[in-house]
Amino acid sequence: MFLLKKITASFFLPLSLVLIFSLPGLLFLLFTSRQKLGKALITAGIALLVLFSFGTAPDILIGYLEDRYPPISDDVFTSGHAPKLIVVLGGGHSPGPRFPVTSRIGYDSLTRLIEGIRIYRRIEGSKLVLSGGAPFGKIPVADTMAEAARSMGVDARDIITESKSRDTEDEAVILKPVLGHERFILVTSASHMPRSMALFKSLDMDPLPAPAMHLVHEKDHWSPDICFPSSAGLHKLELASHEYLGLLWLKVRGKI
Secondary structure, eight states: OHHHHHHHHHTTSHHHHHHHHHHHHHHHHHHSSOHHHHHHHHHHHHHHHHHHHSSHHHHHHHHHHHTTSOOOOTHHHHSSOOOSEEEEEOOOBOOOTTSOHHHHBOHHHHHHHHHHHHHHHHSTTOEEEEEOOOTTSSSOHHHHHHHHHHHTTOOGGGEEEEOOOSSHHHHHHHHHHHHTTSEEEEEEEGGGHHHHHHHHHHTTOEEEEEEEOOOOOOOSSOOGGGGSOOHHHHHHHHHHHHHHHHHHHHHHTTOO
16 A cells, blocks of 8 residues: 555656656657647646746745744743654655765755754753654665764764654654653654644644745745746645645545
């Protein structure tokens, strides 16, 4: 089921949709007499690529997800009642022993980890709970994050790892016995936070959101970049599509 879910979701990602229209259109043009249909499909594919590549649509879609939960407030650190457990969800890695850990840890994981460490340093007596397994490999992402955290000066005694999960739903289920009903700080990407919060809350857990890696920012100046398509727009839309599909899947299954 896990592998089937991953493969099925891939067909609905932006570049996959562009190719689903464009490649059949090219085949119709090259090998059949259905020239109008071929042209229509290629036109649709190019139109989707243009729509997906410009910043407006991706910013709107991913911005809605990112705005659901604001950054963690400084009041949390000064209240005297800050949670002592800081859960950082993994966001991928590329294990390769010949590279330093900063090159092996994925960008999402690194950004989340940095925010987790920042919060950890603000709360005396806190611990980092680093979560993430190895669904398609041998080395869990939690282990790579733990190595990175130690290299940044985090005491190994303050690190707890969860290395069995394959996705966010697994993380919530596996961490339930560890966290119970105790309030904890949940660190993940801002766009991933709505789905993560829904999954942890569905198990009657008490997460305090601390989103990281915001991709939509207020612009204080005009830039010619906004007039041209970019891979950044595609990346944002891919992340947003993944999250909306994940939320839809949970809704269909009655998980949220």
